[in-house]
Amino acid sequence: MKDLLFQTLSKKNRLLILGVGLFLVLVYFIPIWAISISAPQYPEGLGMQIWINQITGATPYDLKNINLLNHYIGMKEIISESIPELLFMPYVLAYLIIGAFITELVPKVGMAILGIINLVIVGLVGLFDFWRWEYNYGHNLNPDAPIIIEGMAYQPPLLGCKVMLNITACSYPSYGGMILASSLVLLVYILWDEKRRKKSNVV
Amino acid sequence: MLKKSNIIVVTLGIALFALIPNCKKGAATATLASDAASRVYVAPGEKDEVYAFLSGGFSGQMSVYGIPSARLFKIIPVFSVFPENGYGFDEETKDMLKTTHGYVPWDDSHHVEASMTDGKQDGRWMFLNANNTPRLARIDLKSFETKEILEIPNTAGNHASPFATENTEYLMAATRFSVPVPQSNVSIDSFSKGGFKGTVTMVKVEKNTGRLSIELQVLVPGFDYDLSHCGKKKSHDWCFFSSYNSEQAHKMLEVGASKKDKDFILAFNWVRAKECKDQGKTYNFGGEYVNNFKEENKPAVSTKLSGVKMLNPKDCPGMMYYMPTPKSPHGTDVDSTGEYIVGGGKLASVIPVHSFSKMIEVKDKKEHHSTEIEGIPVLKYESTLAGEVQKPCLGPLHTEFDGQGYAYTSCFVSSEVVKWKLGTWEVVQHLPAYYSVGHLSIVGGSSTEPYGKYLIAMNKITKDRYLPVGMELPQSAQLYDISSGKAELLSDFPTVGEPHYSQMIPAKLIMDKTAKLFPLEENKHPYATKSENDARIVKLGNTTHIYMTAIRSHFKPDIIEARTGETLYFHVTNLEQDYDIPHGFAIGGAPNMTNLLIMPGETRTFKWVAPKPGIYPFYCTDFCSALHQEMQQYIRVSP
Ligand SMILES: [Cu+2]
Numbered sequence: 001m002k003d004l005l006f007q008t009l010s011k012k013n014r015l016l017i018l019g020v021g022l023f024l025v026l027v028y029f030i031p032i033w034a035i036s037i038s039a040p041q042y043p044e045g046l047g048m049q050i051w052i053n054q055i056t057g058a059t060p061y062d063l064k065n066i067n068l069l070n071h072y073i074g075m076k077e078i079i080s081e082s083i084p085e086l087l088f089m090p091y092v093l094a095y096l097i098i099g100a101f102i103t104e105l106v107p108k109v110g111m112a113i114l115g116i117i118n119l120v121i122v123g124l125v126g127l128f129d130f131w132r133w134e135y136n137y138g139h140n141l142n143p144d145a146p147i148i149i150e151g152m153a154y155q156p157p158l159l160g161c162k163v164m165l166n167i168t169a170c171s172y173p174s175y176g177g178m179i180l181a182s183s184l185v186l187l188v189y190i191l192w193d194e195k196r197r198k199k200s201n202v203v
Numbered sequence: 204m205l206k207k208s209n210i211i212v213v214t215l216g217i218a219l220f221a222l223i224p225n226c227k228k229g230a231a232t233a234t235l236a237s238d239a240a241s242r243v244y245v246a247p248g249e250k251d252e253v254y255a256f257l258s259g260g261f262s263g264q265m266s267v268y269g270i271p272s273a274r275l276f277k278i279i280p281v282f283s284v285f286p287e288n289g290y291g292f293d294e295e296t297k298d299m300l301k302t303t304h305g306y307v308p309w310d311d312s313h314h315v316e317a318s319m320t321d322g323k324q325d326g327r328w329m330f331l332n333a334n335n336t337p338r339l340a341r342i343d344l345k346s347f348e349t350k351e352i353l354e355i356p357n358t359a360g361n362h363a364s365p366f367a368t369e370n371t372e373y374l375m376a377a378t379r380f381s382v383p384v385p386q387s388n389v390s391i392d393s394f395s396k397g398g399f400k401g402t403v404t405m406v407k408v409e410k411n412t413g414r415l416s417i418e419l420q421v422l423v424p425g426f427d428y429d430l431s432h433c434g435k436k437k438s439h440d441w442c443f444f445s446s447y448n449s450e451q452a453h454k455m456l457e458v459g460a461s462k463k464d465k466d467f468i469l470a471f472n473w474v475r476a477k478e479c480k481d482q483g484k485t486y487n488f489g490g491e492y493v494n495n496f497k498e499e500n501k502p503a504v505s506t507k508l509s510g511v512k513m514l515n516p517k518d519c520p521g522m523m524y525y526m527p528t529p530k531s532p533h534g535t536d537v538d539s540t541g542e543y544i545v546g547g548g549k550l551a552s553v554i555p556v557h558s559f560s561k562m563i564e565v566k567d568k569k570e571h572h573s574t575e576i577e578g579i580p581v582l583k584y585e586s587t588l589a590g591e592v593q594k595p596c597l598g599p600l601h602t603e604f605d606g607q608g609y610a611y612t613s614c615f616v617s618s619e620v621v622k623w624k625l626g627t628w629e630v631v632q633h634l635p636a637y638y639s640v641g642h643l644s645i646v647g648g649s650s651t652e653p654y655g656k657y658l659i660a661m662n663k664i665t666k667d668r669y670l671p672v673g674m675e676l677p678q679s680a681q682l683y684d685i686s687s688g689k690a691e692l693l694s695d696f697p698t699v700g701e702p703h704y705s706q707m708i709p710a711k712l713i714m715d716k717t718a719k720l721f722p723l724e725e726n727k728h729p730y731a732t733k734s735e736n737d738a739r740i741v742k743l744g745n746t747t748h749i750y751m752t753a754i755r756s757h758f759k760p761d762i763i764e765a766r767t768g769e770t771l772y773f774h775v776t777n778l779e780q781d782y783d784i785p786h787g788f789a790i791g792g793a794p795n796m797t798n799l800l801i802m803p804g805e806t807r808t809f810k811w812v813a814p815k816p817g818i819y820p821f822y823c824t825d826f827c828s829a830l831h832q833e834m835q836q837y838i839r840v841s842p
Contacts, residue, residue: 044782061720061780068755068781072829146756146830 004198005110013190014107020115020183021100027052027093032176033130034058035156037066039167049174050130052089054080069167073154074145075137085129092122096183109194112187119184131158236691242684243694245272253646253657254708256315256329257680259283260701263310265331265342270646270657270707271682273696281340281349282310282333286797290349293799294772294808298505299495302336302354311335313362314430317706318413322369322435322651326712328413330365330374337361339376339406341413345718350497353415356490356511357384357402363431363444365406369651373418373473375433375442376404381425381451385489394453399425403444404511405473415494419480419512421523423469424577425451427460430534430601433473435541435651438559440474443544445532461550465527465584468535468546470562472522479519480512488513500721500728500805517578524566525576526557527584534601534642538610539651543589543625545602545610554599554612556628558589590628595621600641603648605655605685613640613660620660620683622690634690636681639663644705645685654709658683658690661702669697678702719782721804728806730774735759746770753786753801753823754778756830763838765813771838772808773821779803787824790838798824813840 009017031049036058038045046066047058055078057063067077080086096118103111138155141148154164161170173181236242245251251269258265263283267276282300284291291300291308300308310333318328329342337355342348355361360379367374378401383389389398405418426446433442449466452459479485490511497503516523526544528535534547537559544557562582565571571586598616605611609631612621618639622632640662646654660681668679677697683690723733732738732750738759741748745768752759753775765771777786780803788799790811799807822835 060722065781068779146833 004195005108005113007109007194007198009103009107009109009112009190009194010197013112013193014104016186016190017100017103017107017112017115020186021097021104023179024093024097024100024183027176027179028090030176030179031056031174032180033171034174035169035171037069037167037169039069048078051086052093052176053086055083055086056080070137070154072145072147073152073165074142074148075154076140076142078137083133096122109191112190112194116184116187116191119180119187123180123184127158134158236684236693239691239693243271243273243682245269245274250710250714252710253654254710254713255644255659255680255705256317256707257661257698257702257705258312258315258331259699260313260678260703261311262700263312263333264700265312265315265329266699266702267347268680268696269710270659271684271693273680273682273694275699277347278699279342279347279349281331281342282307282312282338282352284308288800289796289798289807289809292796294810295502296497298503299349299352299497301493301495301505302338303356303491303493303507304336307336309335310338313703314364314366315704315706316365316367316374317650317708318371318408319367319650320370324647324650324706324708324712325371326708326716328371329706330367332361332364332376334360334362334379337364337376339365339374339415341408341415343413344713345716346499347717348497350499351413351415352495353406353417354492354494355404355406355417356492357420357488357513358382358404360427363428364404366431366433366442367408368433368442368473369435369439371408374406374408374415375431375444375471375473376406377423377428377431377444378402379427379429381427384422391453394425395451397425397451399451401425401428403428403469403471405476414496417492417508417511419476419485419514420488420490421471421476421514421516423516423523424449424579426467428469429532432535432537432544432649434537434559435539438537438541438544440472441559442471442473443535443537444469444471445528445535445546447531447533461531463530465529466531467525467581468528468532468544468557469579470524470526470544470566475522476514476519479514479522484518485512485514500726502728502808515578521567523579524562525579525581526562526587527573527581528555528557529553529584534599536602536604536649538604538625539606539653541651543610545612547600547602547612549598549600549615551599552594554592554595554602554623554628555584556589556591556625557587561589562587590626592621592623592628592630595623595630596633601643603643603645603658604653605645605648605658606653607655611643611645611658611685611690613643615639615641618662620658620690622685632690634660634683634692636660636662637668637679637695638666640681642704644707646707646709649706656684656686657707658685659705659707661698661705662695663701665697668695680705719803720780721802723776723778723780723804726776726804726806728774728776730772730808731806732774732776733778735778746772748772748774751775752778753788753834755784755828756823756834758788758821758823758834758836761836763836765838765840767813767816767840767842769813771811771813773811774806774808775799775801776806777801777803784827785825786827786834788821789824790821791819800825813838816840816842 033050035048156169253270255268265279280290316330341351343350358378359382362379364376365374381399381401384400401423403421407418427448429445431444448460528546529548530550532546533549546555565586596614596617602612620634623630640660681695819838
């Protein structure tokens with residue numbers, strides 16, 4: 001096991017790690033997650049996107065209109081400024097990217113494993129945090145809201161679609177999310193490849 | 204007991220009897236295509252193929268229909284006030300109806316013209332004339348709103364208007380009623396002595412913005428100028444105006460103006476006219492007029508202007524020619540190639556067609572001139588004639604073209620549309636119209652590239668066509684499919700006001716360009732309130748400005764205090780940024796003001812003088828949300 005941790009990455013795998021680092025830079029420029037909403041009076045749909053540092057509407061007006069809809073049920077207004085995670089998420093991403101570049105200087109399999117652990121932690125914490133926000137938005141409603149339906153909560157789905165009153169909300173990873181996921185897959189592949197290489201070296 | 208044979212006889216008798224009224228009915232709908240219903244059916248959620256813009260005649264408005272379904276989408280107020288949305292009432296739009304005669308909130312709107320680029324419809328603007336108080340309007344097809352109205356001075360009865368040149372460089376406007384120019388109190392019989400004049404006005408359309416201005420006017424003999432159409436391609440430089448009453452009768456025109464065998468189509472070289480203006484051949488002439496312009500989401504600005512550049516035909520040789528045309532020509536239509544100028548001699552038994560190339564060939568040859576009227580050479584009828592459609596119908600008026608070499612002429616007296624072939628002048632089809640058809644319109648039919656397919660006939664009388672609704676019956680338009688060899692009647696539909704003339708445009712030219720909302724951040728209205736936090740009441744002496752916001756489902760501020768006699772301006776901004784979410788605004792019992800419909804991101808102002816003490820509710824009139832009914836508040840007026 002120790003041997004594997006300190007095994008130097010193959011040239012190909014080093015290049016792949018560099019690729020992962022560069023790939024991750026893209027996440028600054030594209031949304032990570034997307035929530036779409038459709039209702040009879042919104043045949044064209046409304047969309048919301050979560051970026052590494054902000055929340056926006058799919059069109060310049062969508063977020064405003066989602067908030068307008070939400071105000072009937074007493075949901076808090078969704079604005080980037082009220083979500084502190086968006087302030088430090090860019091640094092977490094930077095940490096992952098820098099990790100990839102450091103691996104170029106210290107090209108050991110252990111670094112790749114560290115990367116996997118980091119990505120998994122970021123992913124799980126991120127998803128949990130996202131769920132927590134959704135829970136809070138959906139449950140902590142203004143008691144003075146115009147529409148109050150006994151026992152009704154409006155927590156959007158973490159993944160997939162859900163019908164709430166007359167609205168169907170769908171939640172899926174966007175391009176940035178897919179990049180994060182495929183980075184993890186690439187790192188796991190590198191680990192598998194290095195393990196295979198070690199075996200053949202022994203033989 | 205009846206014998207079997209008797210039963211058959213009786214049955215046959217009933218069948219025959221039943222056939223008699225059926226035959227009568229059959230004649231009235233003989234040309235209806237058998238599958239017409241499916242051809243005009245547009246399923247729920249599906250969209251029409253064509254936009255039809257119909258003028259409202261004496262309603263002073265323009266209506267928008269979908270073709271082939273004939274569904275009415277919208278009424279665009281142009282020269283008339285419109286209580287539905289406050290047009291002509293509120294502080295933003297009331298100046299649109301200002302004229303030198305004061306506020307004139309009505310007109311008689313006959314002709315719709317579509318803007319063109321290279322002779323093809325470009326879907327940017329529609330233009331509409333006001334016949335009564337001479338004006339000309341520009342309607343923007345992004346917002347389907349009236350954006351500009353220009354008054355035409357030194358004219359009376361702006362009927363031959365607004366006809367556009369091939370690239371919408373200019374719109375033409377000519378006098379229907381000749382009058383003393385400038386106006387003066389003269390005896391009416393001086394008309395017969397040449398004391399009355401007509402004018403042809405060139406209205407310049409600014410290429411990118413569409414802004415209107417008067418380039419120049421030409422003083423023409425005092426006839427009644429009726430209609431116009433401008434040339435295309437080779438005849439690009441020319442516009443053609445029909446005229447009647449070249450007799451210059453001033454009483455009982457029915458007889459007096461129908462004496463001569465031929466009146467005229469006036470051929471006007473507008474490029475030459477502009478040249479003469481640039482050479483300084485015009486002179487400064489009086490004439491007061493106003494220009495009303497409403498910039499997007501801003502109050503209309505009404506500007507008083509004075510004086511035009513006037514040109515006399517004799518100072519600009521080569522600019523104008525008269526082409527004799529039988530008998531009291533009404534329509535003057537130029538075919539898609541620009542070669543044929545078709546006259547609609549409303550009392551004539553032929554449809555005369557002038558050839559543009561012949562006209563160019565002979566126009567300056569003395570032997571082809573019969574005389575000259577006030578500096579305008581009169582060409583000989585035969586010299587410019589391309590041909591005549593013999594005995595087409597009674598009362599031919601207007602002609603449109605399908606781009607396949609066929610022309611369609613409406614016939615008022617015999618209530619029909621005749622289809623005939625350009626070049627051979629033979630009639631190929633008679634299409635009955637119900638009843639008394641004036642103009643007709645083909646999709647793109649007055650452009651260089653007709654899209655053909657649909658033709659509508661615009662009828663004045665409906666008599667037995669619809670359920671009776673008292674004495675005033677609707678007027679109607681009739682839809683024909685002209686895409687195959689034989690034109691077929693598909694449907695007819697009642698219209699708003701008189702469907703005087705129309706322009707039809709393929710939907711794809713317009714539908715994706717229409718505006719959905721006014722972006723709040725671009726709202727430059729001087730009284731805009733862009734967020735609820737800025738909603739406020741500002742008192743300035745006896746005047747109060749209320750900077751109000753409207754959003755689903757409340758106004759802010761929502762409680763207002765005023766004193767009797769105080770003037771309140773409600774500047775209401777709709778904060779919505781969502782398609783199809785206007786809010787309304789109305790105050791109970793407000794005199795001189797109806798309703799406001801405020802589009803998303805728009806600001807409009809409602810002026811209200813606080814009446815006697817009491818509580819006055821105000822509320823949203825456009826059903827905007829589930830809590831629309833709660834969108835209501837109060838004004839308290841104290842002594
Ligand atoms: Cu409302």
